[in-house]
Amino acid sequence: MPFVQRVVEPKFLSRTSLRDEDGRPRVTDEELQAVTNCTLSNALRQLASLVLLAEDIFSELTAQLQGITERSKVAQAKIEVINGVVEKYDPKKSEYVSTKVYPMFPRYTMLKDMIKDIMHDPDYMEVCHEVDP
Structure with a gap:
């Protein structure tokens, strides 16, 4: 089983309270627009976070593939030398x-x-x- 490196979970987008601790409304008019704006801003935050995670994953993948390329070049050089010895x-x-x-x-x-x-x-x-x- 692979080792978990990153956990990506969706968060509640619209779970905001429009009332303060005393129970008074924070927004007096257009509550629907306030909820919509909060939901959209939270969705943008989550998308930005997802983009950062994707960039991290792809940069790590690039580094691993560069390592594989270097090891493949070394192995290819060894194979060519041994092939020369055998052909000789x-x-x-x-x-x-x-x-x-x-x-x-x-x-x-x-x-x-x-x-x-x-x-x-x-x-x-x-x-x-x-x-x-």
Whole structure:
């Protein structure tokens, strides 16, 4: 369940008292117009508050997407380096391809040596042993 970051609730727009604490009316004439004006001003306040929350949400979303973009660029660079290492290795030049008639054990050691060679390649080690921020 996600962590609640913001709570947006509508407030009562027309809940205003047109009388003071002593019970005397604050507005003597045109009470309907006073209630309408109060309701409209409260609606505008709520819309302004909602706009501020939306701006906050979208600025936070923008920051998160920029972080994702940066991490994607780093991952893409690592993939390109590893792709270069793998493409640099040509299996046709290796003796492994020509050993299909050998028993399994010598082929296994040859395959293990090929993997070890790739793992110790400086470009591969540079990419794989980086510490991510």
